[in-house]
Amino acid sequence: MNIIISNASSDPIYIQIINQIRQSILSGEMQAGDSLPSIRQLAKDLQVSVITTKRAYEELEKEELIDSVVGKGCFVSGANKDFIREQRMKRLEEKMLEIIRESKELTMSQQDLIDHLNLLFEEDNTP
Template identity: 90%
Template sequence: MNIIISNASSDPIYTQIMNQIRQSILSGELQAGDSLPSIRQLAKDLQVSVITTKRAYEELEKEQLIDSVVGKGCFVSGANKDFIREQRMKRLEEKLLEVIQDSKELSMSQQDVIEHLTILFEEDQTS
């Protein structure tokens, strides 16, 4: 597992760690039962605070992506990938509803929102 921290990113470091571990799990790079580096080891490797890595692991555990076993460490959860995907889809839908509400407040049409989304999507693919 290779985690890269970007100081130029607007995302907090713990979020960057979470996102990269989450992506590794959902892509299948990390399998159920695989062990993760200890909180202290990951903090040392990334040269960040133990509190930062602890928060990332706690959030991943809340999402049921990892399990923490006292005295043994953290492991990729055996939770159903479809269930995890469904949870993420629900969060995405909530964010999209917020975008819809904001666009209505700005008097944007559905087509305006789609065009903006298309532009942002294309820009993200080039970076």
């Protein structure tokens, strides 16, 4: 697992950690039962606060992506990937509703919003 922290990102460090670990799990790069670095080791490797890595792991545990075993560490959960995907879709829909409300406040038409989204989608270079 290779986590890269960007100081130029608008996302807080713990969110960057969460997103990259989540992506590794959902893409299949990490399998159920795989161990994650300890909170302290990850903090040391990334040169960030232990509090930051602890918060990231706690959030991933809330999402049921990882399990913490006292005295043994953190492991990729065996949780159902369809359930996890459904949870992510729900969060995405909430964000989309927020965007729709904001666009209405700007008096954008539905087509203007779709055109703008298509443009951004085409410009995005992420895999």
